[in-house]
Amino acid sequence: MAAAEGFGRGTTSAGPPATCRGDIADLAERLMTAIFTDNPEWTDYSAVTRQDLYDGCRRFLTRVLDLLDSHGAGADHDDVAAAIGKQRAEQGVPLEAMLRTFRLGGRIIWEALLDRAGAISSGEFRETGTAMWAVIDGMSSALVTSYRGAELDRVRRDERRRHALIEDVLSGRGREAPFAAHAARELNLPVSGHYLVVVVAGDPHPLRLGTETALTAKGIRSIWHDRGDSTVGIVALEQHSPQQVSDALRPLVRGRGGLSPTVAGLAEIDVAHGLAALALDTVTTDAEGVLTSLDTRYPEALLLRSPDLARLLVNRSLGPILALPSKERDLLLQTLTVWLAQHCSAAHAAPLLHCHRNTVINRIQRAATLLGHPLEGSRHHLELSLALTAYALLEHPSD
Numbered sequence: 001m002a003a004a005e006g007f008g009r010g011t012t013s014a015g016p017p018a019t020c021r022g023d024i025a026d027l028a029e030r031l032m033t034a035i036f037t038d039n040p041e042w043t044d045y046s047a048v049t050r051q052d053l054y055d056g057c058r059r060f061l062t063r064v065l066d067l068l069d070s071h072g073a074g075a076d077h078d079d080v081a082a083a084i085g086k087q088r089a090e091q092g093v094p095l096e097a098m099l100r101t102f103r104l105g106g107r108i109i110w111e112a113l114l115d116r117a118g119a120i121s122s123g124e125f126r127e128t129g130t131a132m133w134a135v136i137d138g139m140s141s142a143l144v145t146s147y148r149g150a151e152l153d154r155v156r157r158d159e160r161r162r163h164a165l166i167e168d169v170l171s172g173r174g175r176e177a178p179f180a181a182h183a184a185r186e187l188n189l190p191v192s193g194h195y196l197v198v199v200v201a202g203d204p205h206p207l208r209l210g211t212e213t214a215l216t217a218k219g220i221r222s223i224w225h226d227r228g229d230s231t232v233g234i235v236a237l238e239q240h241s242p243q244q245v246s247d248a249l250r251p252l253v254r255g256r257g258g259l260s261p262t263v264a265g266l267a268e269i270d271v272a273h274g275l276a277a278l279a280l281d282t283v284t285t286d287a288e289g290v291l292t293s294l295d296t297r298y299p300e301a302l303l304l305r306s307p308d309l310a311r312l313l314v315n316r317s318l319g320p321i322l323a324l325p326s327k328e329r330d331l332l333l334q335t336l337t338v339w340l341a342q343h344c345s346a347a348h349a350a351p352l353l354h355c356h357r358n359t360v361i362n363r364i365q366r367a368a369t370l371l372g373h374p375l376e377g378s379r380h381h382l383e384l385s386l387a388l389t390a391y392a393l394l395e396h397p398s399d
Contacts, residue, residue, distance in 0.1 A: 020065060020112045027108055028058040034104045043100075047091040056084060057105070064109055064135055072131040075138025085146030090154065095147050099140055106136035162186070166225045170232065170273050174266030183266060187223050189236055192265045196245055197272035198233035199280045202255015202288065206231055211252045218248050230280070234269060237262065250291045256283045257291040278304060282393065303390045310390040317387035320370040332370075333388065335363040340385050344375075 020027065032054055035043055045053055063080040067073070075081075081102075088098055110132055113125070165183055174180045184191040200206040207224070208214070215222050215235070222235040235245055242262055249259070258280030260272035278301050279294035294301060303310040314322075321332050335353060339360060342348035346360040353360060368375050375384065 020109065020116070021062075023112065024058055024062055024065075027061050027112060028054060030108050031057045031061065031101070031105050034108065035101055044094050044097050048088075048093060057101075060084065060102070060105055060139075061109060064105060064139070067135045067139070068109075068128060068131050071127070072134040072138060075135045076141045078139050078142045081139040081142035082146035085143040086150040089147045089150035095144065098143055098147065102136055102140050102143065106132060163225070166223065166232075166234070169234070169266060169269050170225075172270035174269050180266045187234075189221060189223065189234065189266070190238065194237040194262045194264060195266070195269060195272060196235045196237065196242060196262060197260040197269060197276040198235060198249060198257055198291070199230050199273070199276040200233070200253055200255055200257035200291075201230040201280060206253065206255030206257070208252045208254055214252060215248060220245060220248060230277075232273060232276075246291065246293060253289060253291045255289075256280065256285075256287040258283065259291055259293040261294055299386060299389055300393060303386065303393055307394075310394065313383070313387050314391045314394060317371070317383055318391060320372075321367060322391075324370075332363060332367050333391070335360060336367055336375075336384065337388050339364060340381060340388070344381065 032050075035045070035053075035057075048056075059080060063078065067075050067078065085098065089095075110129075113128060113132075165186055168179065169183055169187075174183065180191050183189070211233075212222055212224055219238075220235060220240055221238065222233055225232045225234075233249075235249075237245060246259060249257070258276045258278065260276035260279065263269065263272040275294050279292050279297055281304050282297040282300035283290055283292050303313075318333075321329055323329075324332070335349070338352050339346065339349045342352070346357045346364065350357045350360050364375060373380070375381070
């Protein structure tokens with residue numbers, strides 16, 4: 001157990017504990033022996049040197065005797081037990097091993113007192129016995145409180161370090177070979193090989209609980225990182241195809257998500273992150289349970305990358321229609337969208353619009369008249385299709 005300052009605050013009366021003070025070195029050796037021979041499978045002091053452990057045992061036993069002299073007062077807030085808990089938590093000693101050591105130490109002191117029972121009055125002996133277990137219980141409580149506090153501090157430090165590491169990867173530091181090797185080791189990810197990046201958003205929980213665990217169960221390595229209004233996932237493909245990973249991810253997305261194209265290694269994670277965020281921007285905010293791959297949204301992505309140009313395209317290609325009263329405007333826009341999707345076939349568009357083929361033709365002619373040119377030819381179709389897409393994006397932005 002840890003060396004700690006202030007262990008000698010107790011009194012040194014001539015009561016039962018005082019009869020054991022001269023044997024502290026021997027009692028510490030007995031405790032060391034008990035630690036490693038009494039059910040040794042419960043012991044894990046591998047991170048502690050033998051001298052450190054011996055010094056700690058000696059100070060712990062001395063402190064028990066001090067507290068016995070004061071009838072156990074203040075044991076549950078003891079600073080020596082707290083110091084032991086803090087140091088052993090930082091060394092990675094299991095809490096169970098520490099509590100077991102405290103119990104063994106209490107037993108050894110009790111046995112030493114029994115050996116001297118003849119020199120102690122029965123009243124003093126009963127009083128000491130009652131105080132003994134109060135001391136061990138109190139010190140154990142102080143140990144647990146301090147240990148868990150130190151453990152929580154370590155977890156917080158690890159989380160901050162992990163957060164900073166992922167932020168560095170997302171910012172492009174993966175291009176630095178030494179950093180990439182360090183990050184891969186710390187995050188349990190491969191340095192090379194193919195990756196996908198996912199960006200999900202939506203309030204309050206865009207992902208199902210246990211997403212990383214669910215992917216791990218399928219043999220997919222990933223890490224997930226909260227960034228304010230979104231969550232970023234870095235997913236290693238390894239032996240999986242992009243489609244397999246996408247299929248595994250879709251049921252886990254509760255909000256809306258954007259999926260990047262495949263990139264090579266941690267060196268290109270920053271590029272993939274930007275592309276995944278762009279894919280997310282093509283999804284309207286009211287979407288739920290949607291994971292959109294950039295590979296299926298390149299026209300929308302191009303328009304989003306040039307918003308000023310997209311507005312010009314909308315005004316030039318759809319301006320006269322947009323100036324109509326809302327009911328007629330929406331009807332013509334819907335008709336144009338469905339008509340283009342059906343390869344400019346009025347016959348195929350009519351059932352989807354719940355009207356007659358001739359009605360579709362009349363609406364298309366009406367749109368052509370408003371726009372001042374016939375809606376024929378691949379260039380007009382492309383321009384009109386892009387304008388309708390841009391209008392939808394501008395009317396229903398993702399943020």
